[in-house]
Amino acid sequence: MIRCVARELVEWSGMDVQRLVDLLVERALDEMSNYYYFTLLRTHLVGVEGEALRRVVDDAREEDRNHFEALVPRIYELGGRLPATLCGKMEGLGALRNLPAEADVSQILAVLLKAAEESVWAYTELCSATSGKDNRTYNLILAILHEEIAHQVRLLEFLGRGASEGVMRTRNISPFVAPYLRSSHSTVLESASQTA
Helix, strand or coil, X not given: CCCXXXXXXXXXXXXXXXXXXXXXXXXXXXXXXXXXXXXXXXXXXXXXXXXXXXXXHHHHHHHHHHHHHHHHHXXXXXXXXXXXXXXXXXXXXXXHHHCCCCCCHHHHHHHHHHHHHHHXXXXXXXXXXXXXXXXXXXXXXXXXXXXXXXXXXHHHHHHHHCCCCCCCCCCCCCCCCHHHHHHHHHHHHHHHHHHC
C-alpha cells in the first residue's frame, strides 16, 4: 500500500481526515452544481436589469468552476476520490436547485443571495475546522471564502443600487484562487510532458 503522507500529517494534527475529505467532496460537488445552475440561469436573465445581473452571474459561474478545479487536487492529495458518477449526487445541493422555471430578476436574485449565503457559511465552517491543523487546506478554503464573500457583496450591491459600477469588475476571475489553479494546472502539464 502506498503511503499518503499528506493524509498522515493531517491525521497527526488530530483531524478526522475522512470527514474533512467528505466535506471537501461535498463542496466540490456543490461548486459544480452551482456552475450547472448558473449556466441554466443565464437563459432567464433578459432585459436591461437581467443583462446587468448576467455579468455578475457569469463571474460567479466561472469562479465556481475554478473553485471546483482547485478543490479536486486537494481531495486527491488527502487520499479522497470524487464519485465516479453524479447520478443522485447533485440533487439537493445548494440553493440554486430551487430556481423557478419562469423567474423574474427579483426571484432569481433572492435565490442567488441564498446560494451565496450557504457557500459563505460552509467555507467559514471549513476554515474554522482546518485552522491550525491543516494549513494547506485552510489556505485554499480561505481563498475560496474570499471569493464567495465577494459574490455575496456584488449581489447585495446589485439589490441595493441596481447595476452600479461597484458591482462590475474587470475580468480578473478568481483573484484569490488563481495561484491554486496555476499550480495544479502546471503539475498536470508537467506530468503529461514527462510521460510523452
